[in-house]
Amino acid sequence: MNFETLQSFAAQSPLLSLAFAGLTVAIIVNEIARLFRGYKPLNPAGLTHLINTENALVVDLSAAGDFEKGHIAGSKNVAPSQFDPENKLLASARQLPVVLVCRNGQASGTAAKRLKKAGFEQVYWLDGGIGSWQAADLPLVKGR
Known part of the structure; x- marks a missing residue:
């Protein structure tokens, strides 16, 4: 898979791309919070x-x-x-x-x-x- 294929997929499936980006951000935020919770x-x-x-x-x-x-x-x-x-x-x-x-x-x-x-x-x-x-x-x- 190359960058052009990824761009094409994102253009054809904006909802899936948005969901993927949202989940990725949620996982990152959760892991950072976990590091600082004490x-x-x-x-x-x-x-x-x-x-x-x-x-x-x-x-x-x-x-x-x-x-x-x-x-x-x-x-x-x-x-x-x-x-x-x-x-x-x-x-x-x-x-x-x-x-x-x-x-x-x-x-x-x-x-x-x-x-x-x-x-x-x-x-x-x-x-x-x-x-x-x-x-x-x-x-x-x-x-x-």
């Missing part, structure tokens, strides 16, 4: 490293029943409805790395944003949630 996604290996080297606090936002079925060893369960940056468990960990975990990575990303706005310095979330942890063949603990 909280970072972690993969399972990164979480393991933080737990082992920096005594990270792992907060699992799963429902109590899901938490009992399987959670990361040492994680603390806080229901999403009771999640508050001023919670005594969290307030004492403002200087520590705090990693938020949920079943699929959605609730933990939202909670990470709240912690960062509340002044926590090192905020992370497990990208993909417990599902990514299991996909990496890492163990889960059952019970409380």
